[in-house]
Amino acid sequence: MMGKEKIEHRQFAILVLLFTIGTSIIITPSMLAAYVKQDGWISGLLGLLIALLIVWVFGAMGKYFRDQSLVQVINFSFGKYLGFVIGLLFASFGLVLSSLVLSNIGNFVNSRLLIGTPLNAVEYIFIVVIVIGVRLGIETIARSSESLISIFSILFFLLVIAVLPQISIDNIRPIFEHGFYDVLQASYGFISFPFGELVLFLMLTPFIVKRQKIISGYVIGAFIGGVVLILITILSILSLGGEGTAINTYPAFTIAKKIDVGGVIQRIEVIMAGIWMFSIFVKLSICVYTTALCIKQLFRFHDLNCLFIPIAISLIPLSQWFSPSAADYQTYTEKWMMYFTYSIMIIPILTMGVFFVRKKWSEKSNKT
Amino acid sequence: MMRKKNLLLILILIVSIMVTGCWSRKELNDIALVIGLGVDKVGDDYILSTQVVDPGEIASKGGSGRVPVITYKTRARTLIGAVRKLTSSTPRKLYLSHLRMFVIGESVVKDGVAPVLDFITRDHELRSDFFIIMTRDSRAQDVLTMVTPLEKVPSTYMYTMLNHAEKYWTAYTTQKIDQLDNDIASDGKEAVISAIEIKGSLKEGEQKKNVEDIALKNYLQYTSLGVLHKDKLVGYLEETEASGYKYVINKVKSTVVDMPCNKQRKDVTEIIHSKTTIRTRVKNHKPSAIVQVHAEANVAELQCQADLLKQNVINVLETKTENEIKHQIVKALQKTQKEYHADVFGFGNNIHQSNAKEWKKLKKDWGKTFSTMPVKIEVKVEIRNFGKVNKTTPSLD
Numbered sequence: 001m002m003g004k005e006k007i008e009h010r011q012f013a014i015l016v017l018l019f020t021i022g023t024s025i026i027i028t029p030s031m032l033a034a035y036v037k038q039d040g041w042i043s044g045l046l047g048l049l050i051a052l053l054i055v056w057v058f059g060a061m062g063k064y065f066r067d068q069s070l071v072q073v074i075n076f077s078f079g080k081y082l083g084f085v086i087g088l089l090f091a092s093f094g095l096v097l098s099s100l101v102l103s104n105i106g107n108f109v110n111s112r113l114l115i116g117t118p119l120n121a122v123e124y125i126f127i128v129v130i131v132i133g134v135r136l137g138i139e140t141i142a143r144s145s146e147s148l149i150s151i152f153s154i155l156f157f158l159l160v161i162a163v164l165p166q167i168s169i170d171n172i173r174p175i176f177e178h179g180f181y182d183v184l185q186a187s188y189g190f191i192s193f194p195f196g197e198l199v200l201f202l203m204l205t206p207f208i209v210k211r212q213k214i215i216s217g218y219v220i221g222a223f224i225g226g227v228v229l230i231l232i233t234i235l236s237i238l239s240l241g242g243e244g245t246a247i248n249t250y251p252a253f254t255i256a257k258k259i260d261v262g263g264v265i266q267r268i269e270v271i272m273a274g275i276w277m278f279s280i281f282v283k284l285s286i287c288v289y290t291t292a293l294c295i296k297q298l299f300r301f302h303d304l305n306c307l308f309i310p311i312a313i314s315l316i317p318l319s320q321w322f323s324p325s326a327a328d329y330q331t332y333t334e335k336w337m338m339y340f341t342y343s344i345m346i347i348p349i350l351t352m353g354v355f356f357v358r359k360k361w362s363e364k365s366n367k368t
Numbered sequence: 369m370m371r372k373k374n375l376l377l378i379l380i381l382i383v384s385i386m387v388t389g390c391w392s393r394k395e396l397n398d399i400a401l402v403i404g405l406g407v408d409k410v411g412d413d414y415i416l417s418t419q420v421v422d423p424g425e426i427a428s429k430g431g432s433g434r435v436p437v438i439t440y441k442t443r444a445r446t447l448i449g450a451v452r453k454l455t456s457s458t459p460r461k462l463y464l465s466h467l468r469m470f471v472i473g474e475s476v477v478k479d480g481v482a483p484v485l486d487f488i489t490r491d492h493e494l495r496s497d498f499f500i501i502m503t504r505d506s507r508a509q510d511v512l513t514m515v516t517p518l519e520k521v522p523s524t525y526m527y528t529m530l531n532h533a534e535k536y537w538t539a540y541t542t543q544k545i546d547q548l549d550n551d552i553a554s555d556g557k558e559a560v561i562s563a564i565e566i567k568g569s570l571k572e573g574e575q576k577k578n579v580e581d582i583a584l585k586n587y588l589q590y591t592s593l594g595v596l597h598k599d600k601l602v603g604y605l606e607e608t609e610a611s612g613y614k615y616v617i618n619k620v621k622s623t624v625v626d627m628p629c630n631k632q633r634k635d636v637t638e639i640i641h642s643k644t645t646i647r648t649r650v651k652n653h654k655p656s657a658i659v660q661v662h663a664e665a666n667v668a669e670l671q672c673q674a675d676l677l678k679q680n681v682i683n684v685l686e687t688k689t690e691n692e693i694k695h696q697i698v699k700a701l702q703k704t705q706k707e708y709h710a711d712v713f714g715f716g717n718n719i720h721q722s723n724a725k726e727w728k729k730l731k732k733d734w735g736k737t738f739s740t741m742p743v744k745i746e747v748k749v750e751i752r753n754f755g756k757v758n759k760t761t762p763s764l765d
Contacts, residue, residue, distance in 0.1 A: 241550055
């Protein structure tokens, strides 16, 4: 059924990496700094440690499921009806996540780059590119991300170098002013977004050629992505201060705006915005693709391509429905999305348990 | 079929490239470049003065003899309201991205600057690379109507003037919006803003005639630093104190220090490099601070007779420079501790960074605690060079 398309484990790691960075790169610094100000990066490190453990579990499951995707395993272990409901929940997670990613990039472009342009126009243009991308298949997305990663790394490297003159070490002190409990609390959001969302990749694991490399691909991708996010958080805190990072909606863009190397290299923030344009493109593509894949396997469609356009079109109203305003996004949407992600993260673990029991059961009944 | 598809694709590409940015385009001849903004307060209303350049007059060729900038005034309750209201009196839409100077009138600083700063932090058209200054004994609208020599645009005049004053004279400080926001919001540091004054008469200074004399009669000058408590003005640091302030916050780039060598005359050294470290300590819940200045200097001017090749002479000059710097810092400290109770140096932030636990108790009443905090000043100056000649010239003996 899916024997046609293949992903190398290297490409898989790059997809995980870009997905992790995705929209998080513009929001994470302010999210982490919101609770613990200049200690945000410690929360990030702590969150990354816990997240790596979770991601490792995802990888192990992907390896264990072999050539079955999560939805297929759910169907197998929970049976026809319950399996369908849980699968549908998982698919809806993909859909909600896609629409939130879209609203993120839409709101960012609309409030920072193209002020007068209606949000709809921005989102439609973005979605057209996504649909063209996903129709070409997961293999194409994987390969293109492999080529995008080089531009991505160069731009990110440039950003880090160019921001260095703006930083002041005093901004990050005092280190560990807030207690351990507060720091841990600030990292909850970081674990679910973006690492918890990596659960979607359990739909893609059947495409990977070398099965034994799934875990390493998962963990390495998430690790590098997490390091990039923490690095950008540290840079934001160093150049804007803890409070400044917390109150800025898009700290990464604000520090890019501050770039001024010798009065010559300045006003290059839009080029720097290319960094997250790439990563968000990959993230949204994967979200849309996996959502379609879930729906296809749930309803047993034959053709995957016919699902993309309906999903894409539904994303635009959904995105504006889930986060109607900038303030709503930062207070309300972020919170329920966190709970939603955590509950979705339980699904594969639950499935694994039931899968295990069922297998044992059938072996037993075969013996007798 | 394939060919048609390709053609269509190319067409879409070309069209999309051609129409980029057309959505909210602003033609150059539709916008007015705002180069300076000034705010004053009258009653509950703000008066926004907007200095706009006339591009035709700035160009080196041509120009019909009109003044190169126009300053509009609008009165409104809010700043953005005033900006928008201005369209009723100018033919063009104001464009704020190229702002150089934001001048806050003394009346506003006395009343609190926070409400004014929100607009310039929030608005997407404004970048954060302009300078913020305040006026002293005058109104922002008057400062923005002075006709200036050398630079045709008064805002650029004030901008470069402040930039150079900070580099070579040191007493004044360039202040940008994010720094000011941070200082005002911070518990452990109070903000300062450089203050500009109108020297001479405003009435004559407003006219183009002002720049037609060789001896400039009416001009703008930075004279002091305004000290804020939270966002309200509490007083000024005069030149010497301001200079001492700059030593403490480690922002001295280059400056000169003069000291008496006999009753009428003075010697001068030029500071070429200076570094300050602040260390704070909290003992028995009582904070104290040590300010260490380490500076390198050159001999710049000798009015008394001296032979610099004698080691002792250099030593004396070093000690005198040290004492003079110390004196400036002490003056700055006295003024801020005893009169204003405002910690403009950021000692509080330093305690916060090095001793977060104690800071939690101290920060409530920091203004008072700071006023009685002992500060030890250690200055070390090394003279490196003495210019082209090694004696006072012409030598009289």
